Every structure is written in structure tokens, then in C-alpha cells.
Amino acid sequence: MLNIKGLKVDLEEEEKSILKGVDLDVKAGEVHAIMGPNGSGKSTLSYVLSGKDGYEVTGGEATLDGVDLLDMEPEERAAAGLFLAFQYPVEIPGVGNMTFLRTAVNAQRKARGQEELSAGDFLKEVRARAKDLKIDADMLKRPVNVGFSGGEKKRNEILQMAMLEPKMCIMDETDSGLDVDAMKLVADGVNALRSEGRAFLVITHYQRLLDHIKPDVVHIMSEGRIIKSGGPELALEVENNGYADLLAEAS
């Protein structure tokens, strides 16, 4: 599924190296978690994988099912099955949430040579998925993320993920700022999507989310590198002792 080898990334605007050789191998059906102090490069990794401007790849590679991701436009990566739940979902005034979802779903279908969903089928699908995430009709009508609370924005990300049915889901701090109930909704949403053909890369600071979404592998990232990988117990260690010991151990 997602294969990253020696990925090195600089900022385009200034001479600054952010990722200094990241290796990651996420197989179909697996859930990997990435933890690490603020500023270690977790969001950068997720942005570079999804094709955001402003970064320069100076070394290494990233492939999805053997296809080079870094060579593609962001929309091509999405159509190839990559999805990023943003740490800070973007507000888009003037574009209705529903219009946005339908445009995205149909654009991906078109790119894959599938027929567009009819308005009726689409509506049925959205309503069902939105209900599971406790997203009401009003939120679907409003402009994308405009005036949404932090929790509503994150649930809206999961709704998009559910509608787009990607094979590789990256979630960047989706749990930050969520209360216990909202986190449960998000976790249930993710667990409902878990399948043999789908993988998750969950960026988080907290064990809490990982209680609900059981990871197969946990990675610790620091200063642009994965400094340690292990089982779910690694997340517990972070929860109990923070990063200090792990960082000391690595250096």
C-alpha cells in the first residue's frame, strides 16, 4: 500500500530541511499511528504526500500500490485513493457542503472512468453517512466548514472520507480538540471504514484515540525522522512518560 523510502523534504521558500529521511511501510488492512512532539514534521509528511505546494522533495520516494505519488497532481493522488483528513480543515465561504461533496465524489468517479452518481443516489448515501456521524441537514447545507465548531469540522472530514472511500487514509490530529463523545463518533466512523483493502495512518498526540482505533504499528517522529517504531505499547509509553526518554534513547 503506502511505501515511503528515505523521504527528504525542504521548505521551498527558505533554506530549511523538515523531513530528513522518513521510511514507512503501511500495508493494506493495517493501522499505523505516528506520534511525536510538535514541530517534528508530521503535518509536513501528510501535506507532501497529498501534494501541497511549498515543499521541495530533495530525496527519497513515496508510492501508493507501487505508483509514484510525488509525481502526481493532488487531485490525481486523491483519485488514486489517497485521503488526508486535515489538522485544520479549510473554510470555503460560498460553496455549500453538499455541492462540495458531490463535486468531489463525481470528480473522483470520473477520473476513475466510473459513471457519476445520480443526485438521488448521492443524497441517500450522504444522508445515511451523515446520520452516523450526527451531522445534521443544516451542516450539510451550510458553506464548507464555515461557522463549524472544531468538532464539527473534524466530523465533516470523516464524512468526506466515508463518501470518498479512499484506500489510504491519513488523519492529521483528527482527535485534537474533540470532546469524549465527538471522539467516539470519529473513532466509530473510522472503524466502520476499516477493511482488508484499506489502510490508515493516524497522526495523534493521545493514547485516547488509539484506545478506540487499535493501531498495528506505532511510530515516533522527531526532528524529521522516525526514531522508533513498535507495537501499541509504544503509545502507552508516550502517554505515561512523554517523549523525553524516547528522544534521549534515540540520540
Add this chain to the structure above:
Amino acid sequence: MALPKLKQEATDARLAEAVLPDGPAWARAAREEALHRAARMGLPHRRDEYWKFTDPSALVAVDSAPAEVMDDDDALFEGAGALTLVFVDGVFDSDASDDLSGAGIEISRLAEAQDISWARDLYGSLELAGQTPVERPLAALNTATATDGVLIRATGKADRPVCLRYRRSAEDADAVLHHVIRVEEGASVTLLETGSAAARLSTVTEVSVADGAAFHHVRQQGRDHGRRMNTHTFARIGAESTFKSFTLSLNGVLTRNDCVIEMLGDDAVAHVAGACVGDGEKFHHDDTVFITHDALNGESRQVFKKVLRNGAVGVFQGKILVKEGAQKTDGYQISQSLLLDGDSQFLAKPELEIYADDVACSHGSTSGAISEEALFYLRSRGVPESQATNLLTLAFLAEALEEIDDDALADDLRERLAGWLDRHAG
């Protein structure tokens, strides 16, 4: 006072060619007066205060430049059930038009007008009133030389809208139309306009809205690429009346829309809005609005949005004048441009002039690029860049389209815009 030499020469040249159409004595008198008015003021020049951003020479020149006729078989507003009047190259086409008596209001042609007393009092008079404090000589020239137009008088609620459908057949048509509309006390009417009228078009629309009356105006300006036009709307509105006008512009080389509104009665509402999309360095679009509050508790809004790319130029000159005693005025003005590249330009001149102390007036003007964040967000969901850009462009224009009260008409224009953007995807 003598006019500057270049202005005098250009004015003399154009007025020497001016032909005043025949008609009843009252029309003849109004036309001659207007011609004198135009001669006295002189036709606009780039050095004039309100033509700094827009070169009027193509509008002033004796000859109009020909423009290719675009096949614009226009189905816009077809669902509105309007009484339709067709003008081809500025000439009324009675065969293609509906029966004039079909909307429960009085409609006649300017070219056939005889002794219509209500029109006799109005024709040219709102244009004349609109010459102060800012002169609009092209409107006076229009009053003098207009060959046709419609005269509409509503004494009750119109059964259906009136739609003026402009078509073109000649490459060099130079059309001058003048419409007069009077909405009597408590009456209401909606005027729609669409299509390409001529290579060069001048229109003046004088609208008198009486107490408690309502006038709604929605138009789409000609989509043919080479056309040039200047339009003037002069409105005088009474107490508790409503005046709302919306304009969509796509294509064309030069568009100058002047809108002059005088709010003379208390509790009146006047909204003017526009959306335009300009593509290419030949595109120049200018909205010039002047709203005068001369009564209590008036509410006015000016909402203009322009999307400009590939070197297109957009202009907005908007003024709110609140006269002494016009207390509790609520005046709002916003003009915004979305510049899709570094070559395009938006020039704005917002003005407030207030002589009353208990008013709430605000204005703002912005120019910005498309949001990179929003664009990436859409693309990360699989929406291709050009489609995402179009979606964000429509979103930008949405606020102006929301000024249209009638949802079906607004949807017509939204669809028209979306189609245009699809075809012109960058």
C-alpha cells in the same frame, strides 16, 4: 465656459452626425433640448473626473467599430413566463415579439408613441435630473437620438415580467435605445433584459417608482466578444418603494454601466448589484453608481463583484450621497474583485458624502487572489484544478447573485455563469 479643444472637436464631430428621429412634438422638443444639453456639456473625455479609469473614445467616436456577430440564440429567462419584446440590431421586431397588451400593464414603443401623457412628462426628465452633480453627456446624446425603446406603465401588479430580448444580425449595428418606465402607487413590475443588441449599444432607462411601488430589474449583457456598450439607469423612487437592479456581464470589449438613483420618499429601498467575469486584456468593465438619499430612513445597497483574468480590467465608482435631513439612512457599499492572475486590474473609487448626523453608512473595496488553501483543499478531495477554480469563482460571485430576490431568475444566471466558466476553464 468653453470646452477643452479636443473635447470640443470630438463633440462637434459626433453631434454633426446626430439624427433626431421624427415623432410627436413633445418628443421632438425633448430631443432637441437633450442635444443642446450634450453640446453644452461636451461628450466625455479621458480627462473627465468620472472617466479616468475608462477611455470613452470608442463610445464617443462618430463610427462604431464592427464586431463579429455571435450566435447567441438566447434561452435565458425562458422559464420566467415573461412577455417578450425582441429588438434586432436595436430595431423592434414585432413578428418575434409578444402582443404588447399581454401583461396587464401599458406597453408601447417609443418609435410609435403619440400623445402618451405620462411618458411626455418623463422622457428625458430623469436623465436631465441625473446630470447634476455629475454630468452624463452620453445619456443626453441618447435622449436626443434614441430610435426606439419601450414605454411601460404599471398601475397594478404586472401579471408577468417584461423581457427585452436583444439580438444582432449586422456586424456594424450602432443602436440607441431609450426606455421609460413608470410604476404607479402600489404597483409592481419586473423588467428582464438579455442578449446582444449591437456592435455598439447605448441604452438609457428612466424609471419612476411611486410611493409603495416596486421595480425589479435583472439583466444579462450581451455575450458577443467585440461589442461595446454604455447603459444608464436613472431612477427616482418614492416613499416605501423598492428599486432593485442586478446585472451580469460576460465578454464584450467595453461595458460602462451608470446607475443613478434618487431616493425621494421616506422608508425607500434601493439595491444595485452586479457580477462580471472578464477574460483577456481587451475586456474593460466599469460600474459607476450614484445613490442620493434625500428622505428619512432609506436603505441602499451597492454590491459589485468582478472576476478578472488574463489582463482584464474592472472599474467601480460608487457614491452614496446623504443629503441634509436624510436621517436614519442605512447605506452599504461593497466592491470586490477576484484577480486570477497578476496581469488583471481592478480600479475602485468608493465615495461617501454625508450631510446628516444620524446615519449608518459603510463601504469597502477589496482585491484578492484565489485562496491557495481552499484550492488545495478542493484538489485534495479530487476536484481538478480548473474545476476547483471555477467553484471558488462562483462562490466569490455568489454574494452578488444573492441580491436577486427571485430565486428562479438567480438560478438562471448562476447556471449561465457556471456554463461560461466551464467553457472557459483555464
